[in-house]
Amino acid sequence: MNATDSRLVDLVRPYRLRVAAAIGCAALAAAGMGGYAFLAGPALRALVQGDSLDVGPMLSKLLPAGAVAALSSGILGSLPFLLVAAGLVKAAASAGFNVLLPGAVAEAAADLRKLVFARLLRADPGFFQTHPTGDLVSRFTGDIAAAEGAAGEVAVTLVRDLSQAVALVVVCAIIDVRLMVAAVVVVPGTLVPVRRFGERLRRIGKEQHEAQGEVARRAEQAITGHRIVQAYGGEAHEGRRFAAASERLLGVMRRSLLVRGAFTPFMEILGVVGLAAAIAWAGRAVVSGELPPEAVVSFAAAALMLYQPLKALGNLGQQLAQLRAAVGRAFELLDAPDAVHDAPDAIELPSPSEVRLEGVSVRYGERDVLRDVSLVFRAGETVALVGESGAGKSTIAGLLLRFVEPSAGRVSFDGVDLRRGTLRSLRSHVGYVPQDTIVFADTVRANLSCGAPVSDEAMRLAATEANAHLWIDRLPGGLDGELAQGGGNLSGGERQRLGIARALARQARVLVLDEATSALDAENDALLQEAFSRAMAGDRIGIVISHRLASVRGVDRVVVLEQGRVVEEGTPDELLRAGGRFARLWELQAAA
Numbered sequence: 001m002n003a004t005d006s007r008l009v010d011l012v013r014p015y016r017l018r019v020a021a022a023i024g025c026a027a028l029a030a031a032g033m034g035g036y037a038f039l040a041g042p043a044l045r046a047l048v049q050g051d052s053l054d055v056g057p058m059l060s061k062l063l064p065a066g067a068v069a070a071l072s073s074g075i076l077g078s079l080p081f082l083l084v085a086a087g088l089v090k091a092a093a094s095a096g097f098n099v100l101l102p103g104a105v106a107e108a109a110a111d112l113r114k115l116v117f118a119r120l121l122r123a124d125p126g127f128f129q130t131h132p133t134g135d136l137v138s139r140f141t142g143d144i145a146a147a148e149g150a151a152g153e154v155a156v157t158l159v160r161d162l163s164q165a166v167a168l169v170v171v172c173a174i175i176d177v178r179l180m181v182a183a184v185v186v187v188p189g190t191l192v193p194v195r196r197f198g199e200r201l202r203r204i205g206k207e208q209h210e211a212q213g214e215v216a217r218r219a220e221q222a223i224t225g226h227r228i229v230q231a232y233g234g235e236a237h238e239g240r241r242f243a244a245a246s247e248r249l250l251g252v253m254r255r256s257l258l259v260r261g262a263f264t265p266f267m268e269i270l271g272v273v274g275l276a277a278a279i280a281w282a283g284r285a286v287v288s289g290e291l292p293p294e295a296v297v298s299f300a301a302a303a304l305m306l307y308q309p310l311k312a313l314g315n316l317g318q319q320l321a322q323l324r325a326a327v328g329r330a331f332e333l334l335d336a337p338d339a340v341h342d343a344p345d346a347i348e349l350p351s352p353s354e355v356r357l358e359g360v361s362v363r364y365g366e367r368d369v370l371r372d373v374s375l376v377f378r379a380g381e382t383v384a385l386v387g388e389s390g391a392g393k394s395t396i397a398g399l400l401l402r403f404v405e406p407s408a409g410r411v412s413f414d415g416v417d418l419r420r421g422t423l424r425s426l427r428s429h430v431g432y433v434p435q436d437t438i439v440f441a442d443t444v445r446a447n448l449s450c451g452a453p454v455s456d457e458a459m460r461l462a463a464t465e466a467n468a469h470l471w472i473d474r475l476p477g478g479l480d481g482e483l484a485q486g487g488g489n490l491s492g493g494e495r496q497r498l499g500i501a502r503a504l505a506r507q508a509r510v511l512v513l514d515e516a517t518s519a520l521d522a523e524n525d526a527l528l529q530e531a532f533s534r535a536m537a538g539d540r541i542g543i544v545i546s547h548r549l550a551s552v553r554g555v556d557r558v559v560v561l562e563q564g565r566v567v568e569e570g571t572p573d574e575l576l577r578a579g580g581r582f583a584r585l586w587e588l589q590a591a592a
């Protein structure tokens, strides 16, 4: 039992009663199965000899004569009654098992899914940068489903097949202990070659898959490249390469047929030899009167029925390995680094009239991406952060939302260190508009509020300020209109104005626009510029991040960043006159 296993057990613990009931059902069903095997001999004897319709004679060696006589006369020893009883018990218990155990596994998987999802929602933004979205999504859906499937198989094998095996071995032991010992040695022995064959077939299957892929690739290349093949006379060459791939596939197929063809006769010979050995041995016991013949039949039935559960138990190791791998990958997601969390005594942060960075550095691994940055943003002021890509502009936006934490220095709202406040209160004061507006497959209303309680009035106002009402009003359903995931039914400008409206609907004091205008054409830009200027009006703290200087011409103050440092600060006019970095960048962009 390793760490993964014990976490797995923790997941199942809430459903332990159900699992216990399932184990009970499995035991009953296995007892019913053992009953079938036990009754097979007496049933055959009754049909062939027609002397007694009860189990008495079979038990004559095991029970005192009085008990045998009682069984023979009463209904409890009657074969038809016992068969029906075994059948009813097995059917009812199997039904219970089939509902209870997979149900418990499904519940545990649903819990895991919820846990992982909740964790992903809280994960460190850095985690998402290092894990591609597609990878996370396929892990989230694929690994948990794989874990659920493997857990179901392991649970069924462990509970059902193990109880069946135990019940059948017990039946064998009741009939004859020495025979049972022989069977327990011989039956699993036959599983070894079966598994060897299975592994061989799997390997060949993989090779076959590869060879087929190679044939398809060759054909595809020659077909798509037919102009070059023909123009350069490459037909013979391509033909040879295709023939080689095709020959390899044929070789794999030949081996596959041989292995498959040999398997059935091999098993048959194994079976016949086993049967002959059993007849030689058990037959002698019957002839000498040591064993009643029906006991041998019952024994053979039990031994044959033992084959399937033993085979399943033989695969348990592999199933367990699959389960551990899948669930381990799901747990890895569960262990995604937690984003910043609230201090135990966190307070509600005020809506700031001043945001201050004091000697802030941000470090990723060995590298400082911000170095000793001190800045003040005041209410009623719009500040542009400019600088080349990688200068650290978005990192400053991240600091204001606590997506990143300073490695030195502090960020404060009206003098209160952000780390002392709750994340919820902090983020309620910040409207954040990234470069690409995320659109959820939901209503416009839900896209604007993101689940926060925002009145329709505030939403309409925000939409109008952001010039988003122009398209929202056209949408069937207005605020209740449905948007497609990714905003497929919106233009780039419409998406961007939705993003601004979303930020405004919060009625947040601080507004951060991170490259929100970068990807737009001139026409959209006009509507957006208007939305901007309105958004930045009043006593908001506006922060505009852009590498397009034309769009920051009208701001109150410009901060130029270079390699994580503030290198210039002033009004646009001051900086243009000063002829420093801003002025140089301006000239470069004007010329372009």
Ligand SMILES: Nc1ncnc2c1ncn2[C@@H]1O[C@H](COP(=O)(O)OP(=O)(O)O)[C@@H](O)[C@H]1O
Binding pocket: 125, 126, 129, 364, 369, 387, 388, 389, 390, 391, 392, 393, 394, 395, 396
């Ligand atoms: N999670 C991260 N891990 C490591 N490096 C990062 C991470 N996020 C950003 N960086 C690096 O920090 C530097 C500044 O990034 P950023 O603030 O996004 O720059 P800008 O927005 O000015 O283009 C870049 O060199 C970037 O590669």
Ligand SMILES: [Mg+2]
Binding pocket: 393, 394, 395, 514, 515
């Ligand atoms: Mg950026």
